[in-house]
Amino acid sequence: MxxxxxxxxxxxxxxxxxxxxxxxxxxxxxxxxxxxxxxxxxxxxxRSSGVPTxxxxxxxxxxxxxxxxxxxxxxxxxxxxxxxxxxxxxxxxxxxxxxxxxxxxxxxxxxxxxxxxxxxxxxxxxxxxxxxxxxxxxxxxxxxxxxxxxxxxxxxxxxxxxxxxxxxxxxxxxxxxxxxxxxxxxxxxxxxxxxxxxxxxxxxxxxxxxxxxxxxxxxxxxxxxxxxxxxxxxxxxxxxxxxxxxxxxxxxxxQGFTPARKGKGSTLTMQFKKPHEVVGNHIAKYQAMKLAKMLMAYDFDRRLNPFAELGGFIFTFMGDGKPGTGKTTLIQMMAGLINDYCQVAGYAFRYQNLSTDNIDSYQGKSGQNAKAFINNIIDPQVIGFGTIDDIDQLAGKRGDRQSSAGQLEITAVLMESFAGANTVVRGNCTFGMFSNYPENVDDALRQRAGARFLVDGPQTRDDYIDILSLLMGKNHDIPLGDHTLFSAQEIKKAVAQSFEAHAKPQEAGLLNVFDRVHAEVGDLDTIAKMGRYLKAIQEADERFTGRAIKNITDAVKVRAMDFELPDEWMENPEIFLFRPYEQKKQMIEELRVPITTEMVLQEINRYADSEFRYADKSDEVAIENMVRDYGRTEEAKRRYLESKG
Incomplete structure (x- = not known):
């Protein structure tokens, strides 16, 4: 180079x-x-005598x-x-x-x-x-x-x-x-x-x-x-x-105190998935597909991505949903897309997952493992994709007596790496945190996820027909019936419907806040009115801080880049990938769309919905645990009195 x-x-x-x-x-x-x-x-x-030096x-x-x-x-x-x-x-x-x-x-x-x-x-x-x-x-x-x-x-x-x-x-x-x-x-x-x-x-x-x-x-x-x-x-x-x-x-x-590393990709053995094989999860799938192409805009000479400079690049995201809703499939799809794009362009691609195997009993070793994982992915000479599956088990929640020292070390490293004083976002890599129980993730670490991917799996009748047909395979003679296979997975139509659903909140607690503010000020069509709505959310949930506002505005900037880079730009690197940095930046700017009040309100509701969902789950789990403890105490008292009688 x-x-x-x-x-x-x-x-x-x-x-x-x-x-x-x-x-x-x-x-x-x-x-x-x-x-x-x-x-x-x-x-x-x-040296022995007679051995020349x-x-x-x-x-x-x-x-x-x-x-x-x-x-x-x-x-x-x-x-x-x-x-x-x-x-x-x-x-x-x-x-x-x-x-x-x-x-x-x-x-x-x-x-x-x-x-x-x-x-x-x-x-x-x-x-x-x-x-x-x-x-x-x-x-x-x-x-x-x-x-x-x-x-x-x-x-x-x-x-x-x-x-x-x-x-x-x-x-x-x-x-x-x-x-x-x-x-x-x-x-x-x-x-x-x-x-x-x-x-x-x-x-x-x-x-x-x-x-x-x-x-x-x-x-x-x-x-x-x-x-x-x-x-x-x-x-x-x-x-x-x-x-x-x-x-x-x-x-x-x-480059200053940044470690240099050989631009070598990792050998991937995972089974990649195609986009149509991810059933449901429309917004998560759409954002993952866009992010895969965004990464490819990275300029190895300038060591910067135009999306990172213009706004709208997703450096960290949180994917949450119930077990079996498709988080692993989403990872396989995104890694497969990036891998295919990198092979066409001749770029080194590096994928790595930080798993519970990296928690070590030796003091400091868990933190070292997490830091090595981060450094491996942020290497500016490669396109990187790092995942942290089951992050609620891997990273400890501060103040939780059940969190081990190793888990807390990993939490500290991830927090510093994702939004620390020395964090530099070049746009060559992204990190995805995935969990079935995001309410168990440390609040400060969870808020360092710039985007939220709700992985809710198949939802509609068409989704369930599509996933049944997909998993059954072709080794059968059962007719499909009155159904157009995968038509419900047409991404643009499905995503538009999903975004429109966030014009109003979906969580009951947030909906009460929205209705109250709307009754006071009318339609939330100005920055002042939306700011008042944000303050009302903060009054209802004190964890809704300035970082949450930053994540929302970043998500709005992503929506301003609400376009997919054309497939031919990925298939023929000469059209876009191999162009000089300034030309790539100009080509992206020409595709940018205006920011609307609908976009801002939808992103406020999407983000706040996720925080209320986490809080409600966390509170419900705490209440259930207390009820269980009280029940054990009462049962212990009963048995004790019986034994004395």
Whole structure:
């Protein structure tokens, strides 16, 4: 992939100029840990006599040591890597790959550090400091910039390592725990600390080629996450955080503190469904079909989707309904559509489901699993679709004593990822949360679902005839009878009828609010009147907050995009998908329809109906549980008195 308009090139000659320094770092550094404690591990075994050693680079850089001068406790990462195979005299291809990956990653980090110094003026301050000419008024700035350079160097080192090591990963994994030796005094000390801690991890976990690769990858991921959190407390990082660089030889993009990943799709084994095989669920099916095409408008060069810029892109949605109403079928349909579109366009498609298997008894592991799921889907180099089935079982409800620590960790990760301070919606992916019991989902997490898909299954007589015929298959001679198969599933007609049904609320509690406001102000045909209606809803349900209003207005913007991208745009990528970003944006704008008061009122009612439905179910479940508890108490008292009598 070529450079985009907003990318700067990190030139190959600049990276290669740091190869010798990077090799010296791997060969030996002298570091005394400041934050972490050393782990008990066997020392690196020395080479047997007669075994030749490789050429050694003798560094003259202060703080670095060579074989001849290193203290016994010094960090000799190359020797540590060689020792990860029961001291085989020959270096394996995997070990050589790890050495090359680490040298390359260090060189990229050093080159990026230099680029940051030039961008921020730190290079000039370093020169003044060496010459003794740094004024007292610049020392605070100097220290802040050194800390920022250290954070940049560490993150780029970890990011490049994770990216370059990824093709060599196997099914083997290791749990290394939290990274501790994260120093930000200056870039050199920061890298020394990172290499020291990586050496500690390799000494403990790297016993063969598979665990060697897994340990390096796990450490890089942990270091990236730790330094990204640390960076939130540091200043002067805007030039890096808002920048965009490309290492062309590796197809490696550096976008601030966003992890880079290979643009590889996942191998899907699910049984895809066609739209006509989803019976009923008209609005949910229509929105899923539109969303599948919206995702395809994503521009890989600009790393942005015109729908995300214009409004109307669905980043998160909640699909709820009774068991057996078609949630799994809806997932299979949407994943199948995106998969087919991506195959035509040659895009990488990645689908993943976060299931209850990701809840772990180890502290912090459930959160790590959820974060890995999020990062896998939001990768800007792929089209992503992430699902969280039975989210009421997976994510814990805060304040609920029955929620495990692992469930609460997952809740925290999902809330931060779906609408946190660092959430960036590029428009290349979407997340669907599905539940039979959405009332059991944490209120704040549920409100982070920007759209609501009511999955209510077949409703009409025609729906039931269609689904019976579909599931019976063709291996029978029973006549169809007086019925036009699937005519009721004509999407535009069915959707129009479904939307019109929301001109008035469907939940009794909300209908009372609507009727009262309508009696006071008449038709809700102005923003002021609709605002009054919203306030009345909030008075009836205090959970109806500003986030609910945002979700409603987002849904209205989706309705303004109430069109399906033409099928030929998906079938022939040259017509739309491969056009420049601005042309795609213009083509979409030409299809946009005006926003009407009917649209706004329907979306208010749709969203509020769902919240009242959840609240009513939640209250009813709580009442039933209390009644059951009271009944048990009375029965216990009766048996107790009988036993005493």
């Amino acid at each position: 070529s450079l985009t308009t907003d990318q700067m090139e990190l030139r190959e000659e600049e990276i290669r100029s740091h190869y010798d320094a990077a090799y010296a770092l791997l060969e030996g550094v002298d570091h005394t840990p400041r934050l972490a404690k050393g782990k008990e591990a066997a020392p690196v075994a020395g 490789r050429r050694r680079f003798r560094s003259t850089t202060p703080g670095m040591v060579t074989r001849s001068s290193a203290r016994p406790e010094g960090v000799k990462l190359l020797e540590r890597i060689e020792a990860a195979d029961d001291d085989d005299a020959l270096i394996s291809p995997v070990q050589a790959n790890v050495m090359n990956v680490l040298r390359r990653a260090l060189s990229i980090a050093l080159a990026m550090g230099e680029a940051y110094c030039e961008l921020t003026g730190l290079a000039a301050l370093k020169k003044s400091n060496l010459e003794g000419g740094l004024g007292a008024d610049r020392k605070a700035e100097f220290s802040e910039l050194l800390a920022a350079e250290a954070a940049v160097s560490l993150h780029v080192f970890a990011n490049a390592t994770a990216y370059l090591i990824a093709p060599h990963l196997s099914e083997t994994s290791v749990e290394i725990g939290a990274v501790e030796e994260v120093l930000t005094d200056n870039a050199q000390l920061a890298l020394h600390g990172a290499l020291w801690e990586l050496d500690q991890e390799l000494a403990q976990f790297a016993k063969d080629d598979a665990t060697l690769i897994a340990t390096v990858a796990a450490y890089a991921e942990q270091l990236m996450e730790k330094i990204a959190l640390r960076a939130q407390t540091l200043g002067r990082l805007e030039p890096f955080a808002n920048g965009n660089w490309k290492v062309e030889a590796d197809d490696f993009a550096i």
